[in-house]
Structures are given as structure tokens and as C-alpha cells.
Amino acid sequence: MKKVVSGADEAIHDIPSGATLMMGGFGLCGIPENCIAAIVKKGINNLTCISNNAGVDDFGIGLMLHKRQVKKMISSYVGENAEFERQLLSGELEVDLIPQGTLATRCMAAGYGMPAVWLLAGIGTEVAEGKEIRNFNGKEYLLEMAFDADFAIVKAWKGDTQGNLIFKGTARNFSPLMAMAGKVTIAEVEHLVPVGELDPNEIHVPGIYVHRIFQGKDYEKRIENRTVRKKG
Amino acid sequence: MKKVVSGADEAIHDIPSGATLMMGGFGLCGIPENCIAAIVKKGINNLTCISNNAGVDDFGIGLMLHKRQVKKMISSYVGENAEFERQLLSGELEVDLIPQGTLATRCMAAGYGMPAVWLLAGIGTEVAEGKEIRNFNGKEYLLEMAFDADFAIVKAWKGDTQGNLIFKGTARNFSPLMAMAGKVTIAEVEHLVPVGELDPNEIHVPGIYVHRIFQGKDYEKRIENRTVRKKG
Amino acid sequence: MALTKEQIAKRIAQELQDGFYVNLGIGIPTLVANYIPEGVDVVLQSENGLLGMGPFPYEGEEDPDLINAGKQTVTTIPGSAFFDSAMSFGMIRAGKVDLTVLGAMEVADNGDIANWKIPKKLVKGMGGAMDLVAAAKNIIVAMQHTNPKGESKLLPKCTLPITGVHCIKKVVTDLGVFDITPEGFRCIEYAPGVTVDEIKTKTLGRLVIADDVKEMVV
């Protein structure tokens, strides 16, 4: 059990150009900041990214887009990113837009060893084009395939040296599903603790799914849409 | 949000004879003792029980079998129960034996709004008879249907008045899956606490899935197979 | 006078029942949370993985790990729970959410909705909208009755790529409240100061006026 690596550079050292990556996070919430920085530094390209969103121009996956490292995005919503728009319109970037619940469930299917799932979303829309449709109990469902990702890259709140992960708040989102789905799963954590410190009842992703883990650093945790109310 | 009921009698008051019940627990671990006692007292019958096991002669679902309340068991393993054996051989009881992972996943499918799932277990065996088989990526899978249960009855460790549930140890097993799958879900808990006492990061079953909850009492928590080692 | 966005939200809030689990979309639907009637206890679901969403945080109390599906900073109420996105859409798909309120670009008189894409302009993606409309058992649309050009958004057929078919149950616009029925949009309430004739003029889809149509109370 030697899962702990020194940092993001070591964790992502063998990700080749052309790889398919799952990347956790919803908007900028819960994104693997350290690994994204290391991927940008390493300069690999032709990547396929399965991620609910594509970051913003100067943060998150937006940094990878800026360096033109991404060949294809598989996402549910990509509307926060001018560079993304430019690359898409110029044909430099492919994009596969799929419903958010379908995205989540196709990740889950991979982690649960299910090759495909029957889902409601998209029936009667262009999402259904070319897909098998079947009626169960009077409702129509689409057959959607499990994702197949070379690497899953997630950020967790706490993790132990065995790879057990715990997420915080809505930073959980897609990350546990992706962690369970990757052929190789890399987790960066805000708090890396010795085994035995986490309550086994509270683990969101058991260590069996996690291959590499490291203590992350310098988290910016940028807020995309700061919304507040006045006191009083 | 008036989910809290006075006890097992009120929680199960409208379960009719002929209903299909999911009942949490693995062996005797994590079984809804209070609800079982109330069902035995109420004397309804012709029940279909979806439960991994059928209890032992004088505990768990065995108590319902003893009163001949069960028409059909849907289980993965039923080998601890002489009365069960007698009723099965005499034709009084139907039994549908299905692989344990298939049982769990058919519960999960119901809670996740998936009508059916593709699963590996049973390919090439009598379990596959009459079922649709499809090859995905070179492996064969069976199409297995989501369960449809009128009531799910589970025991949790902690619960709040909103119905949020937390399980302890291996008493978790099928219970969260069933809690999410029932049309009406009844939870008995060892510790009923006010809302706000449970950490929202640690909830196993969000309250949206739970319709009735009550503080259980007099838990026996019988151990089926006590195995120990000597000190020293 | 046509309703303000706040009044649309307030009218929709009247549809809330005690014990409802509710998913509110981005825009006008988000405002519904401000008008939950006294004595009605509802739990707000945010599809990025939260049940029990509370109001926006006070300034300085924002938590980057706590946002809603519109990526706004939010808070939680006691009794909240976090979960992953598969469970979130699982509970939507399984019909556990009692009411979903969404914005729309177009609604057709058969209950179809279009709210995710304008061809030739940039496609931002459907997010969770297609999952919500395909699975929610009770969907109300909150929107302006007409687009900025003054064209009806209540149509005989959607002209934009649709998000879901036969799924909308009710539409609340700045002009009135409409049930979707086999006969098309059935106007059951008109906004104060709005005439049924104005509604007829501005509705392109099939429209029937309920016999007991009445002025909206907001």
C-alpha cells in the first residue's frame, strides 16, 4: 500500500497526451487545483476531459484550454468561458454536451461495473438521436454507456494514506463518482491524515478505488458567483 | 414535515396483507426489530419480503415465517432457518433466490429511478434462464429489473426528525438502498435526534427518501455467529 | 399591469405545500424561496448535491465549498444533507422531488419545453435541465409571457430545440397562470390589471379561458 505520492507532479507524471481524464468539481467548487496546475506545467495535450464544466477563462480547466491541451470536453454546461467559446467556434475544440444527471450516472456506472444504464433524460430531444430507446413500465428510457476514463482526478477534503476520502459540502458533487470510475484514480486532499483517523462510517470513497493520494497546497478555492445578503 | 411517529405500531399501521416489503439487514445484523414485532402483532399476511436473508427460527423475519405471514421471500441466502425449510418443502412458501449483488443493485436501481440494470452475476447459470442477455465490450450481462416495493422498512443507528439517516458498521448493508427504494419508507432508529444534530456531510440516506421515523426500543441485536479469539 | 419577476415568484410560492421537496431553477425560480408562505415547511433541493438549502450567506460568511446549482454561494438550514450528483439526480428521477420550478425560452401547448439552446448562437449546455424535465413529477415554468421582441413564448409548438416533451404542468407568466391541458393552455388566473383579451393576443398556442378564471392574488 504505497499510495501516497509527493505532490501533483508525481501524481500525474505518467498521464500521456491523448488520455481521457475525469475531473471532479461543479463549476469551480471542489476542483483539483494542484493537478490542473501540474497538467498545465507538463504541457500534455490532445486530452479528452469528462467534467461537468470547463472552468472559467483563468481558472480550473480554463487554464488547460488556454494552453490548448484539451481536444474534447464532455460536459453538461460550459457557459462561463470566452476562450472555450472561441475554440469551439473555430473548430479547435470538440464538445459533447450531455445532461448533468446522465453525466453523473455514466460515471457511477463505471465505478459500479455496469456497462450501461437506462436513463430518462433527453427522451424526445436531440440528445436521444442515434441512441437505443426502450419502454419500461410505460416510460421511455435511453441506453447510455458507462464512461471509460484512463485517469480520474479529484480533490477531497480529507483523505488517509490508504486512499479513503471524505468530501465537504457541495464540493462533493461528481468527485466520488469519478474517483470510483477511473482506471487510475488520483486524489489531492486538503488534509492528508494517517490511517485510523477517519471514522470508517463516514468514508465517501473507500481507498480501494484510489491509487495515488497527496497533500495538496495553496488552495485558492475561487468563488464563481459570490452572492450575499446584507446583515440586519 | 411531520415524519416522526409514535412507534412501530403507528409506523406500520397501514401495511395491508399482500404488500411487498423491503426489509433491511444482513443476517440478523441491522434488522428492523421493532417493526418486525409490530408486523407479527398486527397479523397481516400474504406478504412478499425482499430481504437478503430470512432470519433464524425465533428472530428476525423468522418470526413472521413462524406466523405464516410470508407468501414469498426474495433473498440471496436463506440457510439458517428450519421453519423456512419446512414451509418451502411443503409448498407453503415461495422463494426467489437471486445473487446478493443483484439483489442490492435492483434495490439501488429503484431508488435511483433506473428501471433496469445490466449485471454480470448469473451468466451461464440457471439464474440467467428467461432473461435478456447482451454483450457489452466482450462480456455478457443480464438485464435485471428494479424492484418495486410498497414499503421499505429499515433500522438505522441515528436519524433526525427530518428523516436523515446514519448507519453504523456493517449494519448498513442493504438498508440505505432499500430506504431509497420504497414507495413508503419507514425507519426505526436507535437514536432519534433533533434536526441540526447530524453533520450534513455524514448522512447516508437524505430525509427526502424517508416518510416515517421513530425512536426504536428494546433492541436485542442478536448475534448469529459469535466468533472470538482468546486473549494473550 | 403585468407582474414583476418578484410577483411571478410570489404567485408560484402559493403552489408550495407543507412537506414539499422543491427544486428551484436559475432566475425567477430562485426568487420563489423568498416567498414561502407562513407555516409551510419546504426543503429546497439543489441538484449539485444539497437538500436543505438556506438563504445566501451574510457578507464575509461565504463558503467556497457551499454553492447552489447556479454556482451562487448559499447556506444550509438545520437538517440539511450533502450527497453526490448521481444520488441527486437519482432522487429527481425516482420522483422524490415534489415540485420543480424552471425558467423557459418557449413552452408548447402540449407541455413541451425549450430552455437550453439557441442554434447558431453559442450553446452553453443543458446542465441539469433535461434530467429535471424528464423526471420531475410536477413542473411549473416561470417566465415572461413574451420575448424581448414581444413575441409569444406560449406556442403551438416549440421552435427551439426542446429540452423535454409533455412535461410541463403549469406556466406562470407576468400575465397569468396557465394549466397545461389536453385542450392547450388553460388560463385560470390573469394578473391584476391584465385583460383576458391581452392574454389572448399574446398567446400563440391553443388557449382556453377557464369558466371560473379570476384575478390573481399576489
Next chain:
Amino acid sequence: MALTKEQIAKRIAQELQDGFYVNLGIGIPTLVANYIPEGVDVVLQSENGLLGMGPFPYEGEEDPDLINAGKQTVTTIPGSAFFDSAMSFGMIRAGKVDLTVLGAMEVADNGDIANWKIPKKLVKGMGGAMDLVAAAKNIIVAMQHTNPKGESKLLPKCTLPITGVHCIKKVVTDLGVFDITPEGFRCIEYAPGVTVDEIKTKTLGRLVIADDVKEMVV
């Protein structure tokens, strides 16, 4: 001398590699946990929802909420995790468990296994066995070479209802160690004091003796 159950378990323990996640079935497989080699760190999975299973508890320290798949009271080791049964079989199905050790009534020379049902006698059910054999990437069977009547359990074809097809990779019996190959059972080791001739006599399925067959070290 044929191996004892403990020796079979000890031989199988030699197959464990550092970092393995391992599922041990009921019976002889359970004993494997007692012989994990020094310096080899493995994590035991119990399919009722536990990773990081420890030894049986000391008397008086049994926890009714902490059992293994054989319903025995157990303990946990540091770094353990609990999860529900769907996730448990999910990780098995997704190939995350490195090694599964099971008992069997019969194994065929094509890797089929029968271990769940004897027709006309009471059927207890397959429990998790069908899931495990269908999905595990590496399965070793631990069993006696012959049944109580002295009949071979290594067969050309299973006579009992099968649990899974073409799934067994290796069989360790009281007489030897056998890889399942396209040519059938390939004997790579014989137990101390057991002859290859005895193995030949007691094996009904196709059998080849490896050129480098050697005496087992246990």
C-alpha cells in the same frame, strides 16, 4: 501426506501480493487471513460492506453491528471503511478486488465452478458467490481434492448446477496446486508426500503435469 485445511490456506496465502485487496469466502478461505506473509500488506473485503476486516474480536468485545459475510463477529483494522451492499458488489464487479478465494463443490477443467446448490437437497441460496465468480478478475478455489465418497471434485464438466462459467484461475487442494489452462488442470505443485500418480488417479478432468512440477513448500 495430503494437506490439512490450514496448509491449504497457508499455500494460498503465498499468492497474496503487497497492496492486494482480497475477498475471502467462508470455510478454508477464511483461514487464509491467518497466514498473510510478513511484509505483505493486504486489505480484506467482506461483501456485506467492509474493507479492512481485522481478526475475530476478543471474548466480550463482540459488536453485533460488525460482522463478516459469514455472519461471524469481526473487528476492523485502522483505515477500514464501511459501505452499502451495492457499492460492495460494485467494487467487485468493477474489478477493484485483486483476489477472491472461494470454496467449491466442483470445478471443471474449463474453469466452471459449482458451489451453491445440490438439487433435491435444500437450496440455501447463492449469497454473493455468483456475483463474485462472475466479476472477480482473479479467483482461486480452496477445496478438498475429493468429496467424502472419494470422488474427484476436479471434473471434465460440473455435474451440479453451476455458479459461474470460465471464471476460476487456480485451484489449491489438499493434493496440489493447479492452474486452469486451455489444456485443463495444469498441476504445478504436489503436496509433500503426495505423488503425481495419486493426483492423476484422483483427477477426473483433463490434467497436464507441468514440466517443472515441484513439491509444494508449506
